[in-house]
Amino acid sequence: MATQKITIEPVTRIEGHAKITVHMKEDGNVEHAYLHINEFRGFEKFCEGRMLQEMAYITPRICGICPISHHLAAAKATDAVLGMNPPRPARLLRELMHMGQIIQSHGMHFFELAGPDLILGFDSDPATRNVVGLVQANADLTVKAVRLRKFGQEIISTLGGRRIHPTFVVPGGVNKTLSITERDQLLSTIDEMVETTQIGIQIMKDWAAQYKEDIDRFAVFPTGYLGLVTPENAWEMYDGDIRLLGQDGQQLEKFQGANYLDFIAEHVENWSYLKFPYYKPMGWPNGSYRVGPLGRLNTVDKIDTPLANAELQYFKQINNGKPVENTLYYHLARMIEVLAAVEQAHVLLNDPDITSTDILDNRKNPQGEGVGVIEAPRGTLIHHYVADEDEKLTKVNLIVSTGHNNYAMSHSVDMVAKEYINGKEVTEGLLNRVEAAVRAHDPCLSCSTHAVGQMPIEIAFIDANGNMINSIQR
Amino acid sequence: MTQKLPKFAVLQLSGCAGCEVSLLNATDWLHQYELVYMPLVISADNVPDVDILLVSGGVQTSEDLYKLSHAIHHANEVVAVGTCAISGGVTNLGNRDDVRDLFLSQAERHHLPRMLPKCRPIDDFITVSRYLPGCPPTPQLFMQLLTPDPDYTQKKTVCQECGRKKLRDMKPNHFFGAQQGSPDPDICLINQGYPCVGSSTRAGCDALCTKPGHPCVGCRGPSDAFIEKDAEHWFSSIQKVFESMTNVPSQEIQEVMRSPQLSLFLFQFADYDQKARPIRPKEKIL
Numbered sequence: 001m002a003t004q005k006i007t008i009e010p011v012t013r014i015e016g017h018a019k020i021t022v023h024m025k026e027d028g029n030v031e032h033a034y035l036h037i038n039e040f041r042g043f044e045k046f047c048e049g050r051m052l053q054e055m056a057y058i059t060p061r062i063c064g065i066c067p068i069s070h071h072l073a074a075a076k077a078t079d080a081v082l083g084m085n086p087p088r089p090a091r092l093l094r095e096l097m098h099m100g101q102i103i104q105s106h107g108m109h110f111f112e113l114a115g116p117d118l119i120l121g122f123d124s125d126p127a128t129r130n131v132v133g134l135v136q137a138n139a140d141l142t143v144k145a146v147r148l149r150k151f152g153q154e155i156i157s158t159l160g161g162r163r164i165h166p167t168f169v170v171p172g173g174v175n176k177t178l179s180i181t182e183r184d185q186l187l188s189t190i191d192e193m194v195e196t197t198q199i200g201i202q203i204m205k206d207w208a209a210q211y212k213e214d215i216d217r218f219a220v221f222p223t224g225y226l227g228l229v230t231p232e233n234a235w236e237m238y239d240g241d242i243r244l245l246g247q248d249g250q251q252l253e254k255f256q257g258a259n260y261l262d263f264i265a266e267h268v269e270n271w272s273y274l275k276f277p278y279y280k281p282m283g284w285p286n287g288s289y290r291v292g293p294l295g296r297l298n299t300v301d302k303i304d305t306p307l308a309n310a311e312l313q314y315f316k317q318i319n320n321g322k323p324v325e326n327t328l329y330y331h332l333a334r335m336i337e338v339l340a341a342v343e344q345a346h347v348l349l350n351d352p353d354i355t356s357t358d359i360l361d362n363r364k365n366p367q368g369e370g371v372g373v374i375e376a377p378r379g380t381l382i383h384h385y386v387a388d389e390d391e392k393l394t395k396v397n398l399i400v401s402t403g404h405n406n407y408a409m410s411h412s413v414d415m416v417a418k419e420y421i422n423g424k425e426v427t428e429g430l431l432n433r434v435e436a437a438v439r440a441h442d443p444c445l446s447c448s449t450h451a452v453g454q455m456p457i458e459i460a461f462i463d464a465n466g467n468m469i470n471s472i473q474r
Numbered sequence: 475m476t477q478k479l480p481k482f483a484v485l486q487l488s489g490c491a492g493c494e495v496s497l498l499n500a501t502d503w504l505h506q507y508e509l510v511y512m513p514l515v516i517s518a519d520n521v522p523d524v525d526i527l528l529v530s531g532g533v534q535t536s537e538d539l540y541k542l543s544h545a546i547h548h549a550n551e552v553v554a555v556g557t558c559a560i561s562g563g564v565t566n567l568g569n570r571d572d573v574r575d576l577f578l579s580q581a582e583r584h585h586l587p588r589m590l591p592k593c594r595p596i597d598d599f600i601t602v603s604r605y606l607p608g609c610p611p612t613p614q615l616f617m618q619l620l621t622p623d624p625d626y627t628q629k630k631t632v633c634q635e636c637g638r639k640k641l642r643d644m645k646p647n648h649f650f651g652a653q654q655g656s657p658d659p660d661i662c663l664i665n666q667g668y669p670c671v672g673s674s675t676r677a678g679c680d681a682l683c684t685k686p687g688h689p690c691v692g693c694r695g696p697s698d699a700f701i702e703k704d705a706e707h708w709f710s711s712i713q714k715v716f717e718s719m720t721n722v723p724s725q726e727i728q729e730v731m732r733s734p735q736l737s738l739f740l741f742q743f744a745d746y747d748q749k750a751r752p753i754r755p756k757e758k759i760l
Contacts, residue, residue, distance in 0.1 A: 061565075
């Protein structure tokens, strides 16, 4: 009775270490496919006992792709613990740095991680289905994409000294002003970046039109959606309340980040080091929701900058005003967000306060406990600290973006495996689609397994008796 | 490919991918090397035969060890990249006993790699031909490794790159914590009460933390003067600098030096608990 298990390991073109196991039935169809997150890193635990102010420097090392997200979430949580209020210019500068991060991280995903599937094709030769192949296939686009990502990194390094793991935030503000020369330098390339981003959006729209059938077959399923919003429910990345929508697009909750424990709980499965957050009142797994670009664009009513808002309206009509459920639309949503981030950076750079020297307020009113929430590129990021009177940490809880999407990623892997694999002939291209189900979410597994560990992919095919018949490791 | 380019691979063990992103930021190698393995951007199952293998991250799980042991047989040269691979870095903070207990309690999970008793630098297991320090190493250093410029020189310490003025008559009575207040932009951070370890940290980063006002936490590891000695030499050198440049009571300096709570320890002494650490010869370090 040979039923089988196929293993894909490591899952590639994602951040971190994961594997997928596809368990087969006797008739050759898929019984269930699992996404195993292989990392365990322990940040929450080893940060206990360390000094509060180190958090903005330790936690970026959770992930080198979006270190700014942790740098800023840590800053906000630290401010909350100490009861400090950064002056307006400091908040604007932090938000500007965050926009740089969104541009560079989303840009990297589009170009270096997911782009090869979209532009070269899911079934193209895996040896060249990567950024190097993309450079050879479309040098012109490559140059533009590199410059876009560089622009994001320039914002970060102008403010923080370095592009990865920068040193910018301090409790109550930031440590560096933005000079007028630096501001003008950044402003001078905004138009080009808007243009490049619009090219990217057009590529995604054309791709979506061409592969409509794939998009409608590929992991389309209902969930809730969660993200930060402004008081008017517009797109917001740095500050704001958390809004949660149900499957039909109706608002279930809108709450302050500090109260997240009243609404969010975490489920544990013994086949993954990554926990599964869900909306408490609805229970597991009914209370599962999605975050990140797709989750955010479903969650917001509008974007406050004109070009991105026009694209949002296009996005909203894809499912006639209802939430967009197709996993592959994460890619279009991500490009629309790059446009929103470029426009928002433009707004911030034009604010008279952005070059102010009033960047630090040292006054403290210690609270002992604090929560910092921001929208990281991959979704809502929550840092929660408790500290004693010496500002030494006694408890740390982190709910990281990719964690919120754990249900969605696992469910997508299962759905795509069942849809595309029928056991007769399993090609590399089909397995790449299973990987792409993970990739679309742009997971950061080093981040998400802060509490526990590390992520390449293995897809294992297992038979009905639990015997492994085939294993594909990457 | 019209000509045959040298091949290289990047193996990421337990770390954050920051080293990989920094490598991608150094785009100039694209036309001079063929990158054949790097799960972050390349879909390939195993490390094929390569000229250079770059390894980032610490050895934390059974899988890390297995992959490392397997990969080195396919490489002419192995380079340890970044603080985690070289000496532990932030990944090593999990080596505290109570954290290891939590890690090891995960042993019964299904289909998941097991945790090793401690996270280790890669030269605990294999011979490394070169080290590329930094958290992460700068793109310029990656280029210097891949396409060496014979005229490349670097200063000895971060202190020399920083250029802040040291004042004899400005001596703080106490240390601040890691980052507080708004430091004067031209004066040495130690004069202003910050426990900065730039005086013994290897140069090559262009002092990008200390210039805007953040004390050096030593992410690039020790300078040539200390790299081949045990941690105690290095330690006492920092202590002497603090003693001569401040009026901080020696008791407090001791506490600052020894306290595992200071960011001083994030990188510099991440592997200080190791008794028989292999010597890392200075010629091997970029």
